[in-house]
Amino acid sequence: MIQKFEVMIHNFKVMIHNFEVMIQNFEVMIQNFEVMIQNFKVMGHNFEVIIHNFEVMIQNFKVMSHNFEVMCPNFEA
Numbered sequence: 001m002i003q004k005f006e007v008m009i010h011n012f013k014v015m016i017h018n019f020e021v022m023i024q025n026f027e028v029m030i031q032n033f034e035v036m037i038q039n040f041k042v043m044g045h046n047f048e049v050i051i052h053n054f055e056v057m058i059q060n061f062k063v064m065s066h067n068f069e070v071m072c073p074n075f076e077a
Helices: 002-076
Strands: none
Touching: none
């Protein structure tokens, strides 16, 4: 009878431990979700930077074309 009671107490302790681990896992899951959201924001920012770089590249190409047009008459003379 006493042995059964001890086993019962042990099982209860294990149950409490498992519950604590479950809570920790849930907390980690929430942290992972927060990190995922942060990564998504960063990804969006990176996409904006890529678009900006592309716009700058186009602008540089226009300037380059203009410089070439200005330079051309010098070569012809």
